[in-house]
Amino acid sequence: MLTLVIGGAASGKSAYAESLCLRAPLPRTYLATMQVWDAECAARVAKHRAMRAEKQFTTVECPLHLDRVALPRRGTVLLEDLGNLVANELYDPDGAGAETAAAILRGIDKMLLQCDNLIVVSNEVFSGGADYAGDTDRYLRALAAVNNAAAARADRVVRVVCGIPVYYKGSEGP
Structure with a gap:
């Protein structure tokens, strides 16, 4: 089952997605996409790993190439x-570049073959009303392509607003 959880910054989307994981069958794997650039990032990753370990998650680092991960x-x-993940693939010299959306979607498809439940968190960044150019527009278009295709593949799509889940496809269920 594929569940897409979207929401704006500090909307509660990550906490909600985690709550879905905690109700789903074990084992639990956390695919972490943050790139570690410095000591501050490394400390943040260590803190989050410890918090997830308490909740019986195994963490797999995946800042690039989701399609190469073996769970x-x-x-x-x-x-x-x-x-x-979109930013990493677009801008890292080893990333997918112009093929970012296709590469990430191949990765999602591969993950679906390797697990029973895949819960994907994404950002809702499309309601700002601004007209962006250059790299920002490129990023937004790539993220929109991934979000739209993931939503089409998903069994459930939920947007979290102010900590409240609103289902657009499927239902909360078990």
Whole structure:
């Protein structure tokens, strides 16, 4: 089952996605997309790893190339988040570049073959009303392509607003 959880900054989307994972069958894998640039990032990653370990998550670092990840076991996977992954693939010299959306979607398809439940967190960044150019527009278009295709593939699509989940496709269920 694929669940797409979207929401704006500090909307509660990550907490909601995690709550879905905690209700799903074990084992739990957390696919972390943040790139570690410095000591501050490394400390943040260490803190989050410890918090997830308490909740029985195994963390797999995946800042690039989701389609190359082999999961350690089936069960429930939380992919956090598509916004980071899109930026990494677009701008890292080793990333997918112009093929970012296609590469990430291949990765999602591969994850679905390796797990029972895939819960994907993404950012809702499209309601700002501004007309962007250059790299920002390129990023937004790539993220929109991934979000739209993931939503089409998903069994459930939920947007979290002010901590409140609103289902657009499927239902909360077990």
